[in-house]
Amino acid sequence: MKKIYNLFILAFAALVISPSCSQLLEPEPYGLVDLDLVWTKYNYTSDLVSTIGKGANYESGFPYAAYSDEAQAVVDRTPGGYYSWYNVDFNAATYIFSGNWGGIYNNLRTIAFFLTNENKISFTNVTDLEREFWDVKAHFYRAWHYFTLMKRYGKGIIFTEVYDINEKFSGVKLNNVEQIADFIIQELDLCLAATEDESSPYTFRWTTPSFGAINRGFAWVLKARTAMYAASPLYYEEGSKYTWEYAYQINKQAVEALHAHGYKLFDRAPEDNYAYGVYDYYHLFDNDASRSIDKETILGNGGRLSMWSNYGLPTTRGQASCGICPTQELVDCYETIDGEPVLDLERPYLDAAHLQPNYNKNNHLYDPQNPYANRDPRFYGTIYYNGAPRYWSNPDSLRVWTYVGGNCGISDEPTSVFYTRTGYYVRKYNRDKSSEREGNQDGRAHNARLAEMYLNLAECACEAGHLEEASDYTSLVRERVGMPALPSGLTQDQLRLRIRNERRVEFAFEGTFRFDDVRRWKIIDQTEEHVTGMRIIKDDATNTFSYNRFSFGTRTNKGDDKYLLCPLPEDEVEKMKMNTSPTDDPEDGDDWQNPGW
Amino acid sequence: MCIRNKITLVLLLLAAWFTTATAQNESLIISLKGRVLDEFGNPIYNALLVSENEANQYITNPDGSYDFQIRDHSNYVTVTYPGFHNKVVTIGEILDGNEDIVLKSDAQFEDEQVDLVFQKMRKNLLTGSVSYVKSRELQKTPTYRLQESYMGRIVGLGSLERDANPSMFDESIWWNIRGDHSPSSGSTPVLMVDGIRYEGYDGHIFTYFNPREVESVTVIRDAATNALYGILGGDGIISITTRRGQQGEPRITVAYDHGWRTMDTKRYYPHTAYEHALLRNESCINDGLSPVFNAQALEYYKDGTWPSHDYYNEYLKRYQTEDKLYLSIGGGSEYVQYMCNFQWMHTGPLFNQPEYKMTYKMNPGSADYFHVASNLDSKLNYFISATFTLRGDFKIENGLGSCNHDRMRVRYEDMIKHVMVAAPTITSLYAPEGATVEGKDISYMPLFSENSEMGGQIWGLGYKVNPYAELTHGGKTTKYATFVHMDAKVNLDLDMVTPGLGGQLGFSFKGGGDKDIDWTISYTAYRANDPGNSGFKQYGPEWDTNGYSKYYSFCYSYEYFGKVTYQRQFGDHYVQAVAMGNHRELTTRDIGGGSYQTIPYRSEVFGINALYSYKDKYIINGTLGYSGSDEFPMNHRFFFTPGVGLGWVVTKENFLRDNGILTYLKLRGSYGRAARERVSTWRFAYKDDVTSSTWDQGRMGNPTLSPEYVKGMDAGLDLTLFNCLSFSGSIFKEKMDNAYIDATTYVPTFQGISLGNYPGSNTGRFENHGYELSVDFRKQITKNFTLWAGASTWYNNNTVIAVGERPKNTEYGTTDAYSQKYYTEGFPKGTFSGFEIDYEGSTTGNGLFNSQEEIDACGVDYSQLGTVRPGDFRYIDRTGDGIINYKDAVNYKYSTTPRQFFNAHLGFQLGRFEVSALLYGVSKYYRPIGDAFFLGYLNDGFYCDLHDNRWTAERYANGETITGPALSMTTTVSNVTNMYNVVDGTFLKLKNVEIAYTLPEKISRKVYAQDIRIALQGQNLHTWDKMPTKLIDPETGYLGLWQPMRVYNIALNVTF
Helix, strand or coil: CHHHHHHHHHHHHHHHCHHHCCCCCCCCCCCCECHHHHHHCHHHHHHHHHHCCCCCCCCCCCHHHHHCCCEEECCCCCCCHHHHHHHCCCCCCCCCCHHHHHHHHHHHHHHHHHHHHHHHCCCCCCCHHHHHHHHHHHHHHHHHHHHHHHHHHCCECCCCCCCCCCCCCCCCCCECHHHHHHHHHHHHHHHHCCCCCCCCCCCCCCCCCCECCCCHHHHHHHHHHHHHHHHCCCCCCCCCCCCHHHHHHHHHHHHHHHHHCCCCCCCCCCCCCCCCCHHHHHHHCCCCCCCCCCCCEEEEEEEECCHHHHCCCCCCCCCCCCCEEECHHHHHHCCECCCCCCECCCCCECCCCCCCECECCCCCCCCCCCCCCCECHHHHHHEECCCEECCCCCCCCCEECCCCCCCCCCCCCCCCCCCCCCCCEECCCCCCCCECCCECCCCEEEEEEHHHHHHHHHHHHHHHCCHHHHHHHHHHHHHHCCCCCCCCCCCHHHHHHHHHHHHHHHCCCCCCHHHHHHHHCCCHHHHCCEEEEEEEEEECCCCEEEEEEEEEEECCCCCCHHHHCCCCCHHHHHHHHHHCCCCCCHHHCCCCCCCCC | CHHHHHHHHHHHHHHHHHHHCCCCCCCCCEEEEEEEECCCCCECCCCEEEECCCCCEEECCCCCEEEEEECCCCCEEEEECCCECCEEEEHHHHHCCCCEEECCECCCCCCCEEECCCCEEEHHHCCCCEEEEEHHHHCCCCCCCHHHHCCCCCCCEEEEECCCCCCCCCCCEEEEECCCCCCCCCCCCEEEECCEEECHHHHHHHHCCCHHHEEEEEEECCHHHHHHHHHHCCCCEEEEEECCCCCEEEEEEEEEEEEEEECHHHCCCCCCHHHHHHHHHHHHHHCCCCCCCCHHHHHHHHHCCCCCCCHHHHHECCCEEEEEEEEEEEEECCCEEEEEEEEEEEECCCECCCCCCCCCCCCCCCEEEEEEEEEEEEECCCCEEEEEEEEEEEEEEEEECCCCCCHHHHHHHHHHHHHHHCCCCEEECECCCCCEECCEECCCCEEECCCCCECCEEECECCCCCHHHHHHHCCEEEEEEEEEEEEEEEEEECCCCCCCEEEEEEEEEEEEEEEEEEEEEEEEEEEECCCCCCCEEEEEEEEEEEEEEEEEEEEEEEEEEEEEEEEEEECCEEEEEEEEEEEEEEECCCCCCCCHHHCCEEEEEEEEEEEEEECCCEEEEEEEEEEEECCCCHHHCEEEEEEEEEEEEHHHCCCCCCCCCEEEEEEEEEEEEEEECCCCCCCCCCCCEEECCCCEEEECCCCCCCCEEEEEEEEEEEEEECCCEEEEEEEEEEEEEEEEECHHHCCCHHHCCCHHHCCCEEEEEEEEEEEEEEEEEEEEEECCEEEEEEEEEEEEEEEEEECCCCCCCCCCCCCCCCCCCCCCCCCCCCCCEEECECCCCCCCCCCECCCHHHHHHHCCECCCCCCCCCCCECECCCCCCCECCHHHCEECCCCCCCCEEEEEEEEEEECCEEEEEEEEEEECCEEECCHHHHCCCCCCCCCCHHHCCECCHHHHHCCCCCCECCCCCCCCHHHCCECCCEEECCEEEEEEEEEEEECCHHHHHHCCCCEEEEEEEEEEEEEEECCCCCCCCCCCCCCCCCCCCEEEEEEEEEEC
């Protein structure tokens, strides 16, 4: 009997001390996956790598134009993003471009997590080249994200290791433009130093198909852009190594590297009335993955734009909206065919509201009563104006009439989204055959192309005093469309104005170039407050038109310097004030906010 | 896994042992006969006699007599009865002729055994704060929910019936012991029934217990006592023990209750249609709109041409009936004791159902409940006994249509709102007899209105809020719920190892399921197309469909447990100890979809408690809990919760012994640590939740997550004067240094994890303190007259010390200034803020703008709130920036968690009559009463006593008392949370009254009964409160809810 008691007591003791069992109460996996698993299988790691860059926003989408002086949105009087923008109905918390502060860092964390942990990879069915490519991808997108931060916020936090979950963030410091630019260039140099093996599908190649995937050319573009932005008035701080000369050097290297690998401006004339000229043909030219014809595109965005519908003409069946309407200011930028600006670039308007143009006295071709004749060929490929032919194959079959009461007539009905607000429609990227019946044959946006590199180089060269070279590169872009070269002997100031005007014309409706440029150059006080349109009245008796410029009123306060940079999210600033405050008083903490917010 | 194997091993060993165990020897039988009496010579019925060796027991008869046979070689018998000192009588004494045993009354109940979940302890030995209530008190409350029976009865257990929705049984009562214990979620005490945890859906089963089945309900409040329960103890414990069979003749109890439940304590009183129309017009004029009702319509309402309705009273039944039949039989021999309970309960319908053209009867609110519970204790041999418990519940409940699953509650809530907001001006909710549309007969079809008002007269209501339609055309839902509980325990009497040693091993299983069958019908709606005209037209599409859907859910949990107990008196030294272990798995109700919710929650609790007392005078109690939960990572999963308690019974010292004034005095104190388990709302919050298809980082885990530790100090004293007036008091102080807080208050986004996926951390700090005081008087004054009365109050006050809140800029006058630097830290948990009304700044001190000139002159911008009208509130611009916005709001002093509670009870027994009353109240408690109601703009207008003192230009000009804002047709600047619509919820309730009469024995004998008792009971009979309207009970504090019911009940209780 005694034995049995002992057994019982032993068994009971075992029950009581059982927590010593090592995995006690450990739940079964139930589908919860631990991040450490990612390094155990090729498929897992490659899936993780494929998420890197997933959130990268190249900002090449179309609607940014209406946030600058390129266009007025057709939905400018009903509540929404544009309405808020034009009426400054926002604050740091609701600012229209600050939505991605968190998103960018979310990607940066994934990248840091990958780069610091990839040494844990335990599978072997991966080639060294592929592993190297994974690194390149991570470094490249890190550079891209920091470029976006630098551009939008003028600051950022560089981190290469993920923060611990119990981090208190008290020692975190903001990095300035120079530090970020250095970091970007360091990351890109790492990418460019990678093994170059054109035969492997995994290396960071020059010959990567130009649409969709990162390549060495684009790394050079990003490097050149970074240097140019960092040298621009908005971002340059006294003592920074990013002087115009330094930017010029980097841009020069970039252009040379691109030339060395066969990049050149697109120069094929359109066949069969496909387009008006080489410029708009380029923008309609289909995805040329092999770069056999299109040697200009460095990185394309891939998807077709639906211009015919989302930014279409009322005469097109299936038009959903006319989207954004080119401003009179943009139209005024197109020179006449002889190479003379229409307005005096120094002081284009005599009044603040842009209603009285200050015509260039040297221009003898421009006729205010027939304003759309004899203009830069890019004008005809970019804008539908009053009387523009709808179809290149048969110009007289249908014309776009934007006069009051015309078939595409200007409208000021606040809720109408089909008719132009300004008297113009966007033509760039729109193939005239695109329609409900023929399908979408519109063009694709480009993230980077050689012409940009020329104009970037030209700008840096001009600012650094290499005037001749600046003029030459600008002229390359002009010559491609048949415009005369810039006249020789321009002063630096004159040349600067010509180059800036050239950027505006060449990159109309492309990405965020204009939006960024006016901020980089700190000229929003001249550009953001007023935009105008052209109301054209037809006199039926004489069959003539009268042209009346009109203003959209003030886009409130847009000239204020606070709009140069995006505000940081309000919460973020308050949290960091508190986290970095040495005392209980949050006002002692570092103020991370941008000026004016 | 390993623990299960060990238990299996133990059980196998035991099974093998059973088969070889030998039968107990027959022994000498001593027969004892006599009576148990009180000091006045009254017989004591139900006194318990237990033999020394505890094998033999006897319960006295109504005449106090016993006929007790001792078979276990005992030398003495202990006689116990609540309220009296235990008496130990040697068998020799009784045999010598002292067969009448007289018990001495004990106002302190020091010999009463108090349930501490895993052990029982004499009240005298307690060093912590524990309070309890016994079955007899619970039976006074007429209710079909057991929980209600102890609301307000237990010192230190706060409760509020936040919603009396008829579909809510376990969720509607808010429970709280010593306030909040942490800034993180919840503070609901853990509920244990016979040592087995009941949680969530499990609660259904104990809801239907009859109070007569319950032995006691105990509330354990202090951290040191709760330390034994580890992760279960952080918010305090409510422990319920059920009655078990006792040795003796079978005792049969039959009880029948018939009750009437009504909400009429706050019964809605509507205005007449004419009055309503005037108020509606006034609202329009206030808003600058043209009046809804024209002069003609007003005339018609006034002279009765158009009818005035009271839909609330037309559709809501005044009384809901409730019937309850309870049967129990209990008894047993030395070897087997049993107790079986059966209960059938029926509630009647809640709504008056219109008879017209009804094709089916749905009776929403009516339900039948069946409850069976039986337990069996059997002695298998001289050292092994086994106990079994089996309970089963079954419910069939009728609800409104479209009630699938959890919507039952929502639909009842909708209905109470619908009958309330159906304006008296609505002419009819259905088409009159003979009405047609395009030749089709539509008599009695529900009517709806699009813009509910049509030139003055209204037909129908907004779509889907027509109570007539709900009750005649809305379909029905039937809910079936089942629940089963079973447990088996093997008890070992290990006296042969060492006297006083015992052990127990057990297993329990609980499981249940729900099935809802929902019949939804759709019907074509109609509306009147011309006021006062019988022309009707179809509204919306033609519908004529029958839908059917069903819903299932289930849950189950099981526990293994074991304990070793030791209890022995060595002369002056007494030792009592328990070592326990418990493993639990719970699968919660599958609330559709929630993936991880269905993974069983697993936890283990181990603990040792040891008590030593010297001469019942000096007491030392030590506890070491060791518990773990799968809610925490491996390295923090198991943790210790120590506790220590000291007690000194001063009156047992020689210098105070047996003095007649201070009959009892005990000083006690304890210090310990308890823990809280469900700190995060995330399941497995320590783990990353990564999706492997894309490796999205998803929700991140905090690998250092740990349970929250409540470190609590408790000190108290219990004293009795003249053996009739007792006093008990405790003070407590709690501190938490590792409260779980939402890290996103300080974590910036740039670290890369989206904040919604960022885990919380144990970095918060929290403090709590308070007290409990109670006074009780109980005295048997004459042979036939006993008087008792008592009162208690308890208080808690917590402070959130740190939750990582960002300090706000308080530089008044700047645009981003806030009224306060902190809104959470430094305040009690749950504090909320609202606008201050500027009573001083307003012209007549009414806090309102009395004219447009005043608005223009005030110079403060209200545009962020809306447009100010005369008659709107004037707020204080706390930040001084000239703008009234959310930054001007200031914290209220109190939150929706009351801080102070009171109860008082009073009663007497005069011969066969017994009368008792219970009062319960709370204070330091604020309620936001809801916005849409007090401005009256809801639906077609809702006006009540809240609007009697509203602002109008005329009333202002006449100098009448004005306390409320002007009526409106829509939301206004007065609608924001402010001092007017947040009200003081302080109340005192006459919670319970019972008048009972016990029939003379000679009458009961005629039906062979031992005892027949008839009682009249009432619950929630009256409320004294500060609410601005009689429609709202301060417990719910909100108009759109079911208010706590008043109940009248007749109870008949017969014991055979």
